[in-house]
Amino acid sequence: MIEIIVYIIVVIFIVMWCYFKWHNRPFEKLAARMPGLPAYPFIGSLYTCIGVTSEQLRSRILDLVKDYNLGPIKCWMGPYFGVFIVRPEDIQIVLNSSNALQKGFVYNFFKVILGEGLFTAPIDKWRIHRRMISPFFNGKLLEQFFPVFIEKNRILIRNVAKQLNETQVFDLWDYIAPFAFDTICQNTLGYNIDTQTNKNECEFAKAIVKTLDLEGMRIYKPWLYPEFVFSMYLKLTGQQRVFETVRKFPLQVIKEKKAEFDQRKKLIDAKIDVTNSNEHQSKLFLDTLFELNNGGGNFSDSDIRDEVITMLAAGSETNAITICFCLLMLAIHQDIQDKVYDEIYDILDDSDHMISIEDTTRLVYLEQVLNETLRLFPAGPMQLKEIQEDLKISSSDYVLPKGTMCVISPLVTHISPDLYSNPRDFNPENFSPENIAKRHRYSFIPFSGGPRGCIGSKYVMMIMKVTVSTFLRHFSVHTNIKLTDIKLKLDVLMRSVDGYPVTIQPRHKRPTYKRNKKPLR
Numbered sequence: 001m002i003e004i005i006v007y008i009i010v011v012i013f014i015v016m017w018c019y020f021k022w023h024n025r026p027f028e029k030l031a032a033r034m035p036g037l038p039a040y041p042f043i044g045s046l047y048t049c050i051g052v053t054s055e056q057l058r059s060r061i062l063d064l065v066k067d068y069n070l071g072p073i074k075c076w077m078g079p080y081f082g083v084f085i086v087r088p089e090d091i092q093i094v095l096n097s098s099n100a101l102q103k104g105f106v107y108n109f110f111k112v113i114l115g116e117g118l119f120t121a122p123i124d125k126w127r128i129h130r131r132m133i134s135p136f137f138n139g140k141l142l143e144q145f146f147p148v149f150i151e152k153n154r155i156l157i158r159n160v161a162k163q164l165n166e167t168q169v170f171d172l173w174d175y176i177a178p179f180a181f182d183t184i185c186q187n188t189l190g191y192n193i194d195t196q197t198n199k200n201e202c203e204f205a206k207a208i209v210k211t212l213d214l215e216g217m218r219i220y221k222p223w224l225y226p227e228f229v230f231s232m233y234l235k236l237t238g239q240q241r242v243f244e245t246v247r248k249f250p251l252q253v254i255k256e257k258k259a260e261f262d263q264r265k266k267l268i269d270a271k272i273d274v275t276n277s278n279e280h281q282s283k284l285f286l287d288t289l290f291e292l293n294n295g296g297g298n299f300s301d302s303d304i305r306d307e308v309i310t311m312l313a314a315g316s317e318t319n320a321i322t323i324c325f326c327l328l329m330l331a332i333h334q335d336i337q338d339k340v341y342d343e344i345y346d347i348l349d350d351s352d353h354m355i356s357i358e359d360t361t362r363l364v365y366l367e368q369v370l371n372e373t374l375r376l377f378p379a380g381p382m383q384l385k386e387i388q389e390d391l392k393i394s395s396s397d398y399v400l401p402k403g404t405m406c407v408i409s410p411l412v413t414h415i416s417p418d419l420y421s422n423p424r425d426f427n428p429e430n431f432s433p434e435n436i437a438k439r440h441r442y443s444f445i446p447f448s449g450g451p452r453g454c455i456g457s458k459y460v461m462m463i464m465k466v467t468v469s470t471f472l473r474h475f476s477v478h479t480n481i482k483l484t485d486i487k488l489k490l491d492v493l494m495r496s497v498d499g500y501p502v503t504i505q506p507r508h509k510r511p512t513y514k515r516n517k518k519p520l521r
Ligand code: HEM
Pocket: 118, 119, 120, 126, 130, 310, 311, 314, 315, 316, 318, 319, 322, 378, 379, 380, 382, 383, 384, 445, 446, 447, 448, 451, 452, 453, 454, 455, 456, 457, 459, 460
């Protein structure tokens, strides 16, 4: 009997192995020609990630690309065939191909948290939802978010002012992260939460960071790929509760807001005027989802929940990380800070009047500084696209077979010496109009690109300009660390290992050209 069982197991194993080899033929054919990492059964090339910290992982990836001279590089992610795409010409082809809209298999891990919101949605669903949601983040509608930026910045400045003249450094993150969360909450949910003042109020914000990190860690550990193994891992390590927390908060808010929406609709149907509130505008995003839901727009309750969680997750930490890095860069590079402040002063002078949307469009040097921050510290360091049909890229005439996972990494492309001189220095001149014109458009991809690029890029550039300029109008920012002291860790997002340590001083409201002038005798 035992012999028969063993015989059956061996036969099953051989059949599976043959199927696997047969299925992988096109990949193995290409892998034989393409340089890159060797692979071992089951773990593929991910042995390079075993036992390394997320900080070491970043260095390994950068070394890898350097060793292979930016060419397409093969890398087996467990059983999946992957190719690192580094050159801008190839990135452009992949990001704009209608056959590369599907996200890679690892995005399925995030469905536990984000459901099928835009970030994780399969192509058919994504197409419909993206068309419905895009208008909120484009053009004129963006203006509706502006009053919220101003109000949340007012609270931020009031809170940060407590650190004025302290000699001890503080971590910018402690102030900027709650600010970014409150802002996106108000703008997407119309929900006025104030975690800036009441830090313990929202467990959700902490839980979302934790869950995204847990799922991100899974990418490099193929033995955690099967769902049941990962759930067991969560149970054994007592971490499954954070996943429940992530779901609870948005559901509770959506329920509340839906009741308000239904109430308002009843009044409107009864022809009673409800156009009173300032709040109306910030409710627009969720209200429209409710309208799609009510009007048979093929938008279910779970679609609402998934899109809401996706916006909260995608739109708060990324924003906070970039603002923190930007202020830290300005603290390290005082000359650049002076130049940014001079520009702010030229546009807004030394009065206390609030910045307007028009003012933000004139802050062109600040925009260069923000772009340079996103170049060196792209919050979303890696993306994975699974191609649906064979795709020819320009480097070395390779044709990537259907099913290949294309790994695109701003982290890697942004520090290529072929594209940027002294790529590890912080130099906003990289984004002067002349220098931009000299480079390929896809040399700078912090928001990815093509039809599936970041939906929030305009929104976030605007909020970052408002926040950094408001901060600098009130304070000058300082630090005792150097650029080379910053250690980066690579999870789903890329952050600083040791936070963003700074001190602040009251701003002398005079531009450098007035400050440096010798007094007349
Ligand atoms: C500095 C801040 C931000 C950075 C660096 C950033 C970066 C990115 C990147 C690289 C992607 C592509 C990810 C992938 O394909 O794996 C992406 C997608 C996305 N981002 Fe952002 N993002 C930022 C802010 C925001 C904000 C503020 C929002 C919302 C208000 C947002 C919403 C989204 C959504 C919904 C997607 C998925 C788009 C789709 O698949 O259609 N992001 N973002």
